[in-house]
Each structure stands twice: as structure tokens, then as C-alpha cells.
Amino acid sequence: MTPPPKYEVAVVGAGPAGSTAAVYAARLGHRVALLDAGGGRHEAVARVHNLIGVSPETSGAELADLTVEQLIGYGVDFFPDAVTGVERVATDPSRFAVTADRADLRAERVVLATGFTDVEPDVSGLEQFAGRGVHYCVHCDAYTLGDHPVFVLGHDDHAANVAMLLLNVTADVDLLLDGADPEWSDDTARQVEAHPLDVVETPAEAPVPEAPTEGDEWLRGLRFEDGSVREYAGGFAVYGRSYNHDLARELGCELHEDGAVTVDEDRRTSVEGVYAAGDLTHGQNQTTIALGDGAYAGIAVHRDLRTFPVADELAEVPEAPAMADDLRARMRRVNDRGMTVGMTPDRDVHHVREGDDD
Numbered sequence: 212m213t214p215p216p217k218y219e220v221a222v223v224g225a226g227p228a229g230s231t232a233a234v235y236a237a238r239l240g241h242r243v244a245l246l247d248a249g250g251g252r253h254e255a256v257a258r259v260h261n262l263i264g265v266s267p268e269t270s271g272a273e274l275a276d277l278t279v280e281q282l283i284g285y286g287v288d289f290f291p292d293a294v295t296g297v298e299r300v301a302t303d304p305s306r307f308a309v310t311a312d313r314a315d316l317r318a319e320r321v322v323l324a325t326g327f328t329d330v331e332p333d334v335s336g337l338e339q340f341a342g343r344g345v346h347y348c349v350h351c352d353a354y355t356l357g358d359h360p361v362f363v364l365g366h367d368d369h370a371a372n373v374a375m376l377l378l379n380v381t382a383d384v385d386l387l388l389d390g391a392d393p394e395w396s397d398d399t400a401r402q403v404e405a406h407p408l409d410v411v412e413t414p415a416e417a418p419v420p421e422a423p424t425e426g427d428e429w430l431r432g433l434r435f436e437d438g439s440v441r442e443y444a445g446g447f448a449v450y451g452r453s454y455n456h457d458l459a460r461e462l463g464c465e466l467h468e469d470g471a472v473t474v475d476e477d478r479r480t481s482v483e484g485v486y487a488a489g490d491l492t493h494g495q496n497q498t499t500i501a502l503g504d505g506a507y508a509g510i511a512v513h514r515d516l517r518t519f520p521v522a523d524e525l526a527e528v529p530e531a532p533a534m535a536d537d538l539r540a541r542m543r544r545v546n547d548r549g550m551t552v553g554m555t556p557d558r559d560v561h562h563v564r565e566g567d568d569d
């Protein structure tokens with residue numbers, strides 16, 4: 212049987228955080244595998260905002276496609292595959308066994324960047340408007356809804372706070388309880404009362420699309436159970452999140468009370484050799500912040516793995532350069548061709564790589 216391929220770094224999750232960790236590790240000379248199940252938050256972004264220099268007409272999915280192409284150009288092996296387990300190899304505790312639906316590999320370091328899943332509102336059909344009228348990121352999308360009627364679906368302190376925040380950009384904010392009793396504190400109740408919000412108790416029944424066609428239409432309003440229809444430019448669903456932390460938990464990584472993975476300033480988790488970045492950890496949950504997190508993790512992995520400078524007490528200094536021959540050959544080709552974006556990969560997307568025998 213072919214032995215599982217060996218990598219220095221396995222990155223789980225190819226959103227902005229994982230992909231950035233992968234690009235840093237690859238360009239710092241390491242052999243990297245990147246595995247992604249598909250369907251993360253980045254992919255749901257219809258128009259990416261606050262990413263300077265990038266047109267807001269660009270979607271997260273477009274950026275993700277381009278990113279994978281770039282990463283393959285740098286020699287990263289990309290596995291479009293859901294990781295089902297990561298564990299330390301019993302016979303070789305310096306490595307982790309990474310098992311996916313169709314791949315099985317070994318890595319010296321693991322970066323977890325699996326993000327979280329937004330809890331969707333319980334309004335039938337509304338989920339198809341995620342990113343196209345139903346938003347989850349106030350800092351990204353409040354601006355696009357400014358001076359228009361907007362809604363906030365939710366009934367806790369956070370939802371009420373988001374509704375009040377939106378009053379900074381529009382005077383027309385409905386807080387939709389969707390048939391639930393408010394779960395906010397007395398303080399929040401007083402604030403809600405004092406602010407010019409319309410608190411709507413009647414449950415929303417169905418989305419009203421901009422046109423009765425299949426495809427990419429945006430939300431234009433909501434129909435309520437009493438038959439009324441309210442027009443909206445869009446709104447926010449505020450029902451919390453579910454962290455995709457199973458792999459981290461099984462590895463024994465420390466978690467915050469809400470389920471986010473605890474990391475230090477270099478994005479190291481409490482388990483040696485395991486890093487975490489992006490929405491999976493505590494933070495502001497923005498693309499830009501996930502990108503920065505990934506950079507921290509990629510650099511920290513490099514600092515932990517690199518050969519040079521060797522520790523003073525080592526009698527024998529290894530041969531330089533330390534970077535593997537094939538990765539250096541690729542680096543030369545990339546530099547010689549001046550390739551940056553959309554680099555021609557030397558090989559196709561890999562599901563399984565030939566096993567190394569060293």
C-alpha cells in the first residue's frame with residue numbers, strides 16, 4: 212500500500228484565513244496541503260466590501276477560485292475535500308494524521324481555519340438570499356443599505372443592538388421578532404423603547420424577491436403571516452453562530468465559552484503544532500481580519516519549522532538551502548516567468564499525491 216503523502220503543513224479550510232496561511236507557508240519554502248469542504252462564509256459573499264483595491268462587484272467565490280489557482284501555482288496541493296479527523300500519529304508524535312473523505316496525509320503542523328456557520332432564520336426560502344439581501348456582517352453591509360428601509364431578524368440583546376446600530380445609517384429600521392418573545396435584558400428593553408425602532412411581533416412568512424425568476428435575484432421585502440408585505444433593501448439575521456470546531460475539540464484545543472478556539476497572538480492553539488485562524492477564533496469576523504490572522508499563522512508555522520538559523524549548540528550545520536529541490540525549482544520557474552496571478556499550475560488539482568518514502 213502507498214504510504215500517505217507527507218507535508219510540513221496541512222491547512223484545513225480555504226477561506227481567507229486558511230488560504231493566506233497556506234500562501235505564506237508555501238512562499239516561505241514549505242510543503243503545504245490545503246483541504247477545503249466548500250460552502251464557507253467567504254463563498255456566501257455576493258459582493259465583497261472593505262477589501263481595498265478589490266471591486267465590490269467581486270464575489271467571495273470568484274476570489275476563492277483565483278486564490279486556489281494562485282496557491283497551486285506556488286506548489287500547494289489542494290484537496291477539495293472535507294476533513295473528518297486530525298490526530299497525532301501514535302508511532303510518530305511529531306506528525307499529525309489528517310483524514311478527509313478522499314484523502315489521507317501526514318503533516319508536521321496543522322492550521323485549522325474552518326470558520327463558523329451562521330444560524331439561519333426560520334423563514335422558509337430566506338436562506339437562498341444569503342448575501343443578497345440577507346446579511347450577516349454589519350460592518351460590511353450596513354453602508355449598502357443606508358437610507359433605505361431595513362430589517363433585523365432576531366430577539367436577543369445582540370439583535371436589538373444591531374437594530375440600534377443601523378439607526379446610524381437609516382431612520383427606517385424594523386426589528387422582527389418573528390413570533391418569539393424578546394430575550395433581551397431590562398437595560399436593552401429600555402433602550403429599544405427609547406430608540407425609533409419598529410418592533411414587529413408578527414412572524415415573517417416568506418421572502419419577496421425582486422423578480423419572480425430563478426437565480427441571482429435579491430430580496431426586496433418580506434411577506435408576513437397576517438398577509439401584509441413590507442419592502443426592504445435588505446436586513447440582518449442575528450441568531451448566533453455555530454463554530455466549526457469539531458477537529459479542534461477532538462485534538463484537545465482549548466475553547467472559549469462560546470465555542471471559538473483560543474489562540475495566542477501568533478495564532479497558536481493550546482495544542483503544540485496546531486494553529487487556528489480566522490472566524491474559528493475570537494475576532495471581528497471580517498475577510499480582512501481573517502487574511503491577517505492567516506498571515507500570522509503562516510509566519511508562526513514557518514518560524515517553528517524552518518531550518519536556518521540553526522541553534523548555536525548544533526555541532527553540524529545542515530546543507531543550505533534547506534528548501535526542498537522540487538519546491539525551489541518551482542520557485543525559480545515562478546520568478547523567471549514573473550508569474551503572480553493566475554499562474555499556470557504544473558499539475559492539476561490533486562486529490563491524492565504519491566507517497567513520499569523518506
Ligand SMILES: Cc1cc2nc3c(=O)[nH]c(=O)nc-3n(C[C@H](O)[C@H](O)[C@H](O)COP(=O)(O)OP(=O)(O)OC[C@H]3O[C@@H](n4cnc5c(N)ncnc54)[C@H](O)[C@@H]3O)c2cc1C
Pocket residue numbers: 223224225226227228229246247248249250251252253254255256257258259260261262292293294295324325326327329341342345346347348351352455488489490491496497498499501
Ligand atoms: C453573507 C456574508 C457576507 C459577508 N460580507 C463580507 C464583506 O463584504 N467583507 C468582509 O470583510 N467580510 C464579510 N463577511 C465575513 C467574511 O466572509 C468572513 O469573516 C470570512 O470569510 C472568514 O474567513 P475564514 O477563512 O475564517 O472562514 P470561511 O470563509 O468561513 O472559510 C472556512 C472554510 O473552511 C472550510 N471547512 C470547514 N470545515 C471543514 C472541514 N472539516 N474540512 C475541510 N474544510 C472545512 C469551509 O468549507 C470554508 O471554505 C461576510 C460574511 C457573510 C456570511
